[in-house]
Amino acid sequence: MSQVPPVVPTHHVRPRRGWLNDPNGMTRHGDRWHVFYQHNPEAAVHDLIHWGHASSPDLVRWTEHPVAFGPTPDGPDRFGCWSGVFVPGLDRPAVAYSGVVDETFASTVCLRWALDDELDRWSEPVVVATTPSADRVSVMRDPFVFTHGGRRWALLGAGLDDSTPAVLLYSCDDILAWGYVGLWLTHADPVAAQHAPADIWECPQLVYTPGGTALVLSLQHETILDRAVWLVGDLATDGDGRPTFVARTGGPLDAGDVLYAPQVLQDEPEPLLLGWVRQDGIPADPADLEEQVADLVAGCLTFPRRLSVEGDELRSRLDPAVGTLMDPGADRPLAAGDAAVVELSGLVRVPGGPGTWRLTGLTAELGGPVGDGVDVWIDGEVVEVYPRDGSAPSTWHDVGTRTWTVETDVAARIHALTPEPR
Structure with missing residues (x-):
C-alpha cells in the first residue's frame, strides 16, 4: 500500500532536510533568539547526531544556520552530540552537552566554546564531567546548568541500575572541571514517583517564575519515549549551600501524544519553552512514496510557549508573537x-x-x-x-x-x- 507524501509544516522550526529531535542550547544572544537541535543532516532518521541551528528576531521568522557542529572522529562525541544547554554567566558563549561514544550510549559531558558572535563556529569538545561510579548510576545524559546561592550547578538526567530514574547534581563553579555531588531527586520522592514514572528521567529543566519553581522531566520507559511532565515544588538550600528540591504536585506538560524533550530558557517576560514534535523517520529512498519528495525532513519544534507557576500548577501559554x-x-x-x-x-x-x-x-x-x-x-x-x-x-x-x-x-x-x- 503506497503512502501519502508528508505535508511538512511551514511555520514551525525545522531543518530544510534531515532529522530533528530535542531542542538544545536555547539562548537570547544580542538581538536574536537562538535554538540548536539534535540533527542528522544526511537523512530523515536518527543517526550520528549533530547540532542544527536556527535563530529569530521575533520567535516567528526563523533563519536556518549552517550545522553548528557534529561528531568528532575519535573524540568523546564520535557517536553523537546529544542534548545540552547554553551555559549562562560565562565571559564567552559556551554550550554543554552529552557526548556519546558508541552504541552503548555511554556518555560524558562535553563543552564547546563559540568562535564567533553569530554562534556559527565552535571549538573542539572538552570533557568536563563523566558518569559517576557511585550511587548505582547506570546512565547519565542531558546537562542543565543553573545558578543557586551564588554558585553554578548542573542537573543531569539519569537511570539507576535497579531501573529507577534519578536526577544527578554536579557542582561546576569551574566550568572545565565539574564535581559529582550526588543524587538530587529519585523515585523515593512520592510525588515524583506518582507523576513521573520512568526508567530514566531525561532532559531535566528548572523553571523559575514569580509564582514558584517547577522541574520539567521527560520520561523514558525501556527505551520508549513517553511524555514530558512538570513537578512544582520547593527549591531550598541545605546546610552545605547545595540546592534541594521537594515536589508538591505534578502534571502533564502537554496532553497530546508527540511532545518530548522540551527545553526552557529563562527569558523575559516569562520563561520560554520549545519542545520536540516527534515524528518517525522517513526512508532515505522515497521510491515507495506516491510522489517523489525532494527534501525529506522528519521532526520539528513546537511553537514557542511561555510558562508560569500559578498556585501548585505550571501553566503554558502560546507566545503572543505567534499571533x-x-x-x-x-x-x-x-x-x-x-x-x-x-x-x-x-x-x-x-x-x-x-x-x-x-x-x-x-x-x-x-x-x-x-x-x-x-x-x-x-x-x-x-x-x-x-x-x-x-x-x-x-x-x-x-x-x-x-x-x-x-x-x-x-x-x-x-x-x-x-x-x-x-
Whole structure:
C-alpha cells in the first residue's frame, strides 16, 4: 500500500532536510533568539547526531544556520552530540552537552566554546564531567546548568541500575572541571514517583517564575519515549549551600501524544519553552512514496510557549508573537453545528462557553470541551491546541494529512495563516 507524501509544516522550526529531535542550547544572544537541535543532516532518521541551528528576531521568522557542529572522529562525541544547554554567566558563549561514544550510549559531558558572535563556529569538545561510579548510576545524559546561592550547578538526567530514574547534581563553579555531588531527586520522592514514572528521567529543566519553581522531566520507559511532565515544588538550600528540591504536585506538560524533550530558557517576560514534535523517520529512498519528495525532513519544534507557576500548577501559554502569523484579511465565521475544511494551515478560534470542538484528518481525530475557549493551530501535519485557561496544551502529528475538517457546537472563526515567514 503506497503512502501519502508528508505535508511538512511551514511555520514551525525545522531543518530544510534531515532529522530533528530535542531542542538544545536555547539562548537570547544580542538581538536574536537562538535554538540548536539534535540533527542528522544526511537523512530523515536518527543517526550520528549533530547540532542544527536556527535563530529569530521575533520567535516567528526563523533563519536556518549552517550545522553548528557534529561528531568528532575519535573524540568523546564520535557517536553523537546529544542534548545540552547554553551555559549562562560565562565571559564567552559556551554550550554543554552529552557526548556519546558508541552504541552503548555511554556518555560524558562535553563543552564547546563559540568562535564567533553569530554562534556559527565552535571549538573542539572538552570533557568536563563523566558518569559517576557511585550511587548505582547506570546512565547519565542531558546537562542543565543553573545558578543557586551564588554558585553554578548542573542537573543531569539519569537511570539507576535497579531501573529507577534519578536526577544527578554536579557542582561546576569551574566550568572545565565539574564535581559529582550526588543524587538530587529519585523515585523515593512520592510525588515524583506518582507523576513521573520512568526508567530514566531525561532532559531535566528548572523553571523559575514569580509564582514558584517547577522541574520539567521527560520520561523514558525501556527505551520508549513517553511524555514530558512538570513537578512544582520547593527549591531550598541545605546546610552545605547545595540546592534541594521537594515536589508538591505534578502534571502533564502537554496532553497530546508527540511532545518530548522540551527545553526552557529563562527569558523575559516569562520563561520560554520549545519542545520536540516527534515524528518517525522517513526512508532515505522515497521510491515507495506516491510522489517523489525532494527534501525529506522528519521532526520539528513546537511553537514557542511561555510558562508560569500559578498556585501548585505550571501553566503554558502560546507566545503572543505567534499571533502575527494570522492573515488579517482572510478569516471566516463557522456557525454552531457547521463543518469547515482547513487546507494545510490555519487557526480555529473557539470562544468560551458550553460545547465541544472536533478536528478530523486522514488518520487522526481529536477534540474536547470548549471550556473557557480554545485556539487550534494547524500547520500541515502538526496541530497545537491551546486552552485559554492556561491548562496543558496538546500537540499532535498526523503523517499524510492534507486537510482537516473542523466541527464545533458553538460559533467559531477560522483564520488563514500567512505564507511561510522565512
